[in-house]
Amino acid sequence: MTKITIPFGPQHPALKEPENFMLVLEGEQISGATINLGYNHRGMEKAAEDRTYIQDLYLIERVCGICSHSHTTCYITNVEELAKAETPKRALAIRTLFGELERVHSHLLWLGVAGYEMGFETLFMYTWRDREQVLDCLEMLSGNRVHYSINTIGGVRRDITAELSAEVKKRINFLMERTNYYIKLATEEPTVLARTQNVGKLPHDVAIERGAVGPTARASGVMRDVRKDDPYLIYGELDFKVITHNSNDVFGRLVVRALELVESYKMIHQILDNLPEGPIAVKVPMKIAPGEAVNHYEAPRGEDIHYLKSNGTDKPDRLKVRAPTLANLQSVAYMLEGGWLADVPLVIAAIDPCMSCTDRAAVWNPKKGKTEVYSWEEMRKMGIEHYKRRGVDFTRL
């Protein structure tokens, strides 16, 4: 069999982030994969040391546009712990509400992207249209669709009125109905099953060995969710299930996220029905006493962990952020090996990567001594054609 090495640097028409995967092909199967990153490196941890705690709040928010609230909340939890601040219960509840709204928008976004990667463009359009309902909620509550900046040191910036609460609930109810349709689609539609079952296998013990987190790990039966295991904000008082699946494949990841949407809707209702009274913020001094704190947060993609060291000034001494996708990347190499080239875009998309990709795949055939370059879009189309020849055709749906 001819061995071909493909450097795969992604260009996603749907989500663009730079990463580079080196794939070694034997025929159409992948015999080896390594991951090269760094295209999105901006130098934030260093910049954070030169900015005040409140300025860093707005910097850290922009680690990622899709899970910005996760990052600010994890950061602010560290700051408030070091400042020994007593954040009011109402603020914690509002933070939790935003966390779950963020999870909903992120999972719906992912459902659309997964559909797009499979060739199921209608699903992409449906889910993103429905996602607008969540973005409306976020805009009503915070003023912005993305980067809501609801956190401030000591609490939250804006309160929720009874009318806003009712508006949010109306939209969530609409989404609950739509989600039932998506769950049915994910679990019963044969074309979806054909593309996702037994694709990107990650066994339970490998998931743990390689440090996988979030829905990627939970789809391999790993019962881990920071909201239940190390409760923060008001998760300790909410009634919800941790969703796991035991199929260890892309199908499992699809089901886990779809069912997590239902749990999030439940939690949003619970929070809005039981919003504690009281102030929304307390005053916190600008200078934070020396100390260290480490906290993690269940972002939509998995465990997000932040470390913070303070030194008595108004600027942090050291701030470390490890976003969930970095933890999942070592598992992707495993998932790609032994799989088909046609499945590569979907397997990578299934961990819900939050990085910047400009993809370029260069295929090197050592026998011919030629290098060809494939873009992500070409690989995605190749995958769709490959499956169409085997009877999996989304255009009939």
Add this chain to the structure above:
Amino acid sequence: MKIIDKLITWSLLKSPWILHFNSGACNGCDIEVVDALTPKYDIERFGILLKATPRHADILVVSGPVTRQQAKRLRTIYDQMPEPKFVMAVGACGCSGGVFNGCYGVIPGVDKTLPVSVYIPGCPVRPEAIIDGVVKMIKSVEDASK
């Protein structure tokens, strides 16, 4: 204007094709750019198509503060685009580096790497602002060609 120039301008005005490039952004602008494709905003009704290769694109939409790693690739993509071509810098990061101005990993603002025709501010940019930016750009091309 020669006939071929008129034809090229007409096709650009009637149906500008865009290529989106993320030069190290947080993804906020990127999801809003993609959102512009979805049913609520639907830029396809204006003939605007999102393309995947620079060789088919009229407008290069760049988000992100341009990380050092991406700067070379950004220039390569731009060079691969055929004339006439335009660059749109979206978001506060694209315009000036945004919140990342001063970070070592970043060459702040797209206009330090490429000549920019349109700057669209926002953090992130709203889909309506993107549509507005494209329309304004087309109008200026139209006015220039008269």
Add this chain to the structure above:
Amino acid sequence: MSDFTNEEKIKSELEQKFHGAITNAAVTRSRRVWLDAETAKLPEIMAWLKAQGYNHLATVTGFDEGENLGAYYHVTDTHVIVTVKVKTPRANPSLPSVLAAFPGALSYERELEDMFGIKVQGLPPGRRYPLPEDFPTDQYPLRKDWKFVPPANEVEAK
């Protein structure tokens, strides 16, 4: 004393098992244990923690404390986070790799090399992370004495 039984349990078991190599062990609040460890013993301590159920290495945080560089290894069983701190002299910084117990730590260990210049013994060859390919290999951005100076030629493009 405190009613953090699981936290106290792992702390005292560590102190007993690695008697001498562990100092300053403390339960600072619920579900958080911090300790300093002898650098040479790091791989052994990590492997032992993994066997006790602390099998998720959440991340590795490098630091610069002036005379010493070093790293915090944040390992968890998803309930309690145990943070192991190891130091190495600035003049010749080096840490042993924990890849044998935690293969998922590859990116975290490469980051220590790229950002702090700490040589990780046992790290397999590979592309650097996270700095760009053309970033000089003798500059370590996260060290306290490294300052960013924007190049003079970064002006508007034509």
